[in-house]
Amino acid sequence: MINLNETHDAMLESWLDSANDPNTDFPIQNLPFGVFKRKNTDEAFRVGVAIGDSIIDLTAISWLKDLEENTQKALHSCNSPSLNALMKCGPEVWSSLRLMLSRALRKGSEQEALLRPTLVPQQSVKLKIPVDIGDYTDFYSSIHHATNVGLLFRPENPLLANYSWVPVAYHGRASSIYLSGTDIKRPQGQLKTSFASYPIYAPTEKLDYEVELGVYIGKENRPGETVNIDQTPQHIFGLCVLNDWSARDIQAWEYQPLGPFLSKSFATSISPWVITLEALAPFQMPHERPQSHPSPLSHLNSSQNQALGAIDIQLECYLSSKTMQSDKLNPQRLSKTSFKHSFWTIYQMLTHHASNGCQLRSGDLFGTGTQSGPTPLEVGSLLEMTEGGKRTVELNSGEERNFLEDYDKITLTGFCERIGFRRIGLGSVTGKIVPAKPT
């Protein structure tokens, strides 16, 4: 849904060596946005773009000469502790800034001497949640996840009738969204086993992660206005990696009839850099909808969405237990999948979300829902991997897991690879479980 242009050329290299490292998440083809300040200083948080191991401070380059009007507008919006103002500007402005940065950071650029002093090493900064998130929504777009979970609760009828038609979602909680690296306190809540006659209020015993992507709203629709599916890319600023921490025992007891509530609202973790839709353009691909399902309703369907609606973002989940951390063992990969398997595209999700006239404001966030692929090695939660806790996962330390233990550290990473293009990283989101009460 986004055209390729010179900024995507795999041959482009930066005058900054670290951006040319084949393993970097942030080559010159990426240029993701974040909000930072230098550690241990009183300076204000402001907008920057990651490049290799550094950050270009967008508040320090507005004096560059011969800038396009849209680029000036973009830079003007970056003197802010959040990306919201930039997000509101719309795709022409975002694109214009990207093109300018791509040219200025290229090997041979005349601006190298001017820009080099404005770079800040990533190691020297403190990042924050880059967006003032208004509303947060969580979808349920992986049919494999929905089927796996459905099998646990309704073996005779795993996938509900509405799934083929409705990009199912629920409203989530914005106040408990945390930046990657924030410790996650094991939540307390009401737990009731099927054998007990009444619930208890206690720390969850079934703490889980969910592998998701987060999608940030850019341009707003007006209140009461819907969004045509082919216009949706204008309304999406970019993506991050998201961990929708979940307490399965709290969820099982509370969720009927109005859906998940406290089982989710204790914490959602996000990665710090926002990868623009334009950076992800080379990884768009045809959206394959299983043929056994009916075509979507016409407002959720378009040839453009069919041709390029999927995005091949690879997602990996790693666990490192306390023992593994102290024994310096490598984190263990629990699963790997791709967002290309999603039953609903981000464009369908957005059009659905606004189909009742609900306003999506700049900075609003939606999660894609847990991404699980078609095979057992591709599932995005322990709930699925252990069949609701019945099976155990063996760790390389010899330990076993049904659900998360205190001090387990979960890391989700996202990246895109395609022959003929540079690898683009989304970065990662980590979180370590800490006990419900100090021990």
Next chain:
Amino acid sequence: MINLNETHDAMLESWLDSANDPNTDFPIQNLPFGVFKRKNTDEAFRVGVAIGDSIIDLTAISWLKDLEENTQKALHSCNSPSLNALMKCGPEVWSSLRLMLSRALRKGSEQEALLRPTLVPQQSVKLKIPVDIGDYTDFYSSIHHATNVGLLFRPENPLLANYSWVPVAYHGRASSIYLSGTDIKRPQGQLKTSFASYPIYAPTEKLDYEVELGVYIGKENRPGETVNIDQTPQHIFGLCVLNDWSARDIQAWEYQPLGPFLSKSFATSISPWVITLEALAPFQMPHERPQSHPSPLSHLNSSQNQALGAIDIQLECYLSSKTMQSDKLNPQRLSKTSFKHSFWTIYQMLTHHASNGCQLRSGDLFGTGTQSGPTPLEVGSLLEMTEGGKRTVELNSGEERNFLEDYDKITLTGFCERIGFRRIGLGSVTGKIVPAKPT
């Protein structure tokens, strides 16, 4: 949970005659907060307090002499287009401001001559949503409503097992909260009848209202911190009347397994004035929990909550059709109930909401869920009144309703009455349905 003091004395009268009218919502015992500016001016929105037919402009009285430090702090926070800064200050500050205003507005106050010129007639102002609402949550606290709705969907098992234990709730949408008086566009969505083999995307045919109260968070808990039930009054700034507009056909098709989404997020309407918990103190009463239900878990239970957890706020719902409006017929009262029947108190709801460590931020809002009383004349939605649309309601114009028609105007009002105390009004919230597409 709030002590009575001199500001509640029924004998108090104001030097402003309209505040002494027995029918006013805003006697000197009320003093609710709102955000206003004078119509057709460029002036900034700012905080005011309603008194009789007027508003006292809190940005115009900071020069008053001999103000307590807490009152100064309160007034300092009012030079703002939202109540959030004041809400964050906590109950000592709110109380101090209330006491000062109560004394200054009393008959015989030496400040009459100074204050009279700062009054602005309510008729001359434009009000706005008084709070920057971060997160919005909707509870399900009326057992009569839950039972009535349950009977329609699960006649054999109307009330789910968790109802007696869990103050059930779901996260709602903050971006579609509108001020009273805003027209409500009939939303479109996916509708599927039980006879059809596939859904269609069309304007809802089952548009409904829900009679609720809204509760605004005052003081914040820290992320990860829970709130003891006896501390909850510090965290509640005040209440409003709330209409949770609902599209029943969209809801029936979308809500499994994650709860209501687009059937609610097209619009929620709120009344403009925030009635403080302190103003409502005379109407606190013992919370009567039906004896057939087990006691709440200990974190949701306290002698204080049992003794004074309920609030006798009367709630009425009126409908006026297009014909009734043009024939100048009185709006028809559809129902009348009281919040005292709620199965869960606002204190239990708040403690539950934070029981997993979820931060409730100043300005967050929760709805109580539809309030229905024990009899058929007390139900808070058409869904209940018409048994899912099977029966019709006859209007005084001779028309009939199963659900709302275009141009129907719904008005919800809230007020408190008790012998020995002045009547306190919460004001009202209105909304008129306009067609999905211009006709």
